Amino acid sequence: MNANHILQLSGILQQNLGLIPHEIQLKKMSGGAIQENWLVQSEDFALVLRKNAESSVEASSDREQEFLLLDRLYHFGIKVPEPLYFEKSPNFLNSDFFIMKKIDGVTEGHKLVRITEEEKRKKITQDIGRQLALIHAIQSDEVLEKLLPKPDKDQYLEKKLTVFLEQLDHLKRQRPILEYAIQWMFNNLPKVDDLVLVHGDYRIGNIMINGDQISGILDWEFTQWGDRR
DSSP, X not given: OOHHHHHHHHHHHHHHHOOOOSSXXXXXXXXXXXXXXXXXXXXXXXXXXXXXXXXXXXXXXXXXXXXXXXXXXXXXXXXXXXXXXXXXXXXXXXXOEEEXXXXXXXXXHHHHXXXXXXXXXXXXXXXXXXXXHHHHTOOOOHHHHHHSOOOOGGGHHHHXXXXXXXXXXXXXXXXXXXXXXXXXXXXXXXXXXXXXXXXXXXXXXXXXXXXXXEEEEOOOTTOEXXXXX
């Protein structure tokens, strides 16, 4: 981003969020293979701007959908960054983007595995499970179902496997073991008891840890209704 971007962004922060920016600093954050995250920092605040990356993944949600999803999850008490502002393209970034509060913590697995205190490890593990249970406890919600249409429970797994086969057909190389595995799953479909909200990529790397608990769950672009298992 350049000086003009900073000027435009300063106006947005002042007009829409009531912030008085002084010497904004922008820094592209690490990660973000699918979306770009920028740290927007001043002496009075720290925010994150999330926009489309140059490449995209078909299964990924768009930024407006992700913003509205975060807003609803925040309402439910799920530990997500508080979403503050969304703007649709065309704009000065030539991309849909949204702004959220920055959360502090660590996501890198190689750092988290070095935690040696048994009680701290236990509390982190419990909080990871607790937050996952809260997400999966959302079995229906009018707002979320408008954002993410809920599929037919009885056809859910079969349709998922059909998509996987179609994706394999588009690959240049044959994957016989994967094809065999998917066919085996077609022949051994378990019964789906209910469809719940699933993160879609719930793992270390998308979970921010601060101290002995989760400070935020990140990257909700693959969220969908699915089998909790």
